[in-house]
Amino acid sequence: MSTYLPTIRQLQYLVALHEHGHFGRAANASFVSQSTLSAGIRELETLLDVTLVERSRRVVRFTPLGHQVVEKAHALLRQAEDLSDLVRAAGQPLTGTLRMSVIPTIAPFLLPRLLPRLRKDRPDLELFLREETSSDAVESLHHGRVDCVLLALPFATGEVEQALIGKDRFFVAYPGDEPRDLPEEIRPETIEDGRLLLLEDGHCLKEHALAACNRPELRAATSMIGTSLHTLVQMVDNGLGVTMLPEMALEAGILKGTRVIARPLDAPAATRDIALIWRKNSPREADFLLLADELRAGQAQIRRDA
Numbered sequence: 001m002s003t004y005l006p007t008i009r010q011l012q013y014l015v016a017l018h019e020h021g022h023f024g025r026a027a028n029a030s031f032v033s034q035s036t037l038s039a040g041i042r043e044l045e046t047l048l049d050v051t052l053v054e055r056s057r058r059v060v061r062f063t064p065l066g067h068q069v070v071e072k073a074h075a076l077l078r079q080a081e082d083l084s085d086l087v088r089a090a091g092q093p094l095t096g097t098l099r100m101s102v103i104p105t106i107a108p109f110l111l112p113r114l115l116p117r118l119r120k121d122r123p124d125l126e127l128f129l130r131e132e133t134s135s136d137a138v139e140s141l142h143h144g145r146v147d148c149v150l151l152a153l154p155f156a157t158g159e160v161e162q163a164l165i166g167k168d169r170f171f172v173a174y175p176g177d178e179p180r181d182l183p184e185e186i187r188p189e190t191i192e193d194g195r196l197l198l199l200e201d202g203h204c205l206k207e208h209a210l211a212a213c214n215r216p217e218l219r220a221a222t223s224m225i226g227t228s229l230h231t232l233v234q235m236v237d238n239g240l241g242v243t244m245l246p247e248m249a250l251e252a253g254i255l256k257g258t259r260v261i262a263r264p265l266d267a268p269a270a271t272r273d274i275a276l277i278w279r280k281n282s283p284r285e286a287d288f289l290l291l292a293d294e295l296r297a298g299q300a301q302i303r304r305d306a
Contacts, residue, residue: 004047006044006048006073008080010043010044011076013032014041014066015073018067018070022060023037023038023060041053051063052065052066078143081144082282094290096124098126098128098148098284099146099147099148100127100128101130101141102129102150103132103137103149103151104203106151107129108230109248109249109252110150110274111129113252121294130146133202133203133204134151134152134203137151138157148278148288150276151204151277152168153272160277161278161280161282163277163288163292164292165296165299166300168271169264169265170208170244170264170267171246171262171264171265172245172264172265173232173244173245175237175260183263184264185265185266187266188265188266196241196242197225197235197240198210198243199232200227209244212267212271213244229245232245233258236260237259276291
């Protein structure tokens with residue numbers, strides 16, 4: 001057995017460098033100086049007597065062995081996190097540090113009105129938030145960068161546990177100068193080809209909206225995309241087309257100050273499921289179930305106030 005073993009800190013530095021691909025950004029993410037992070041990785045290489053990272057002025061390139069070590073490091077860091085979580089779970093429920101990723105089509109609409117309530121009801125909880133697209137958030141979860149993820153389903157999440165927070169209905173948003181005889185509910189087949197504005201690739205809301213319409217030709221006809229729901233609303237308000245909005249965005253007042261008209265989508269799959277997910281066998285499962293309860297209560301209060 002080797003007398004000297006890699007430290008948790010060394011492995012964290014290596015994983016951060018792999019994630020960010022840059023010594024400065026990795027150091028900032030690790031809250032240390034660049035020289036400290038670089039020295040830690042060199043110490044790891046010396047300890048293992050291998051080269052894990054090829055360095056040049058402009059490029060950081062991991063060796064094939066370096067990539068393998070990073071994968072092992074992810075697994076070891078997850079186990080270390082589980083050990084810490086096991087101890088934390090033995091104390092008071094839903095206390096201490098908890099890291100949660102939230103997707104961009106949920107975060108700005110649910111969190112501003114939910115977090116004050118959570119801080120009041122759970123003063124000993126330190127909740128660190130990270131806004132990421134669904135794919136990045138799921139990767140962060142499985143690599144141990146976050147403890148749980150608030151996202152919309154269906155989405156490929158891998159082996160996780162989940163708690164449903166609620167359903168979020170889709171609405172179709174039209175410019176204010178549309179004919180005033182718009183029906184109270186919009187059938188997908190009435191959406192004109194080439195008018196549907198969607199989010200850019202990487203946002204699961206785009207896939208959910210297309211699935212709700214169940215019209216494959218709409219994807220090919222989409223010529224304009226937006227980087228956020230707020231951008232899409234401004235595009236609709238300027239008469240560039242129509243878009244799909246989740247109910248929680250409407251409840252949060254995304255149409256305030258615009259002339260945009262929104263009508264519910266009349267289709268069998270006209271909703272997305274908002275869910276909290278976490279790694280299987282996490283010792284903090286009880287905490288996540290309590291957090292899911294808090295999220296449900298917060299969403300219900302928002303809808304009562306809307």
